[in-house]
Amino acid sequence: MKNRMRELRLSQGLSQNALAEILGVSRQTINAIENERYDPSLPLAFAIAKAFNLSIEAIFIP
Helix, strand or coil, X not given: CEECHHHHHHHCCCCHHXXXXXXXXXXXXXXXXXXXXXXXXXXXXXHHHHHHCCCHHHHXXX
């Protein structure tokens, strides 16, 4: 699934490690999502949306 995570993360000045800590996941998970090798679970997608204060649809493009 396409996503805007890298763009959003960089616009907020966050490293992959920092975002991973906020979300309670590994840096490798963030990297895999950003590189579209892994689609997050629904609870993680909601957590990502909350972290960026956006809707899931604004981040993930089917």
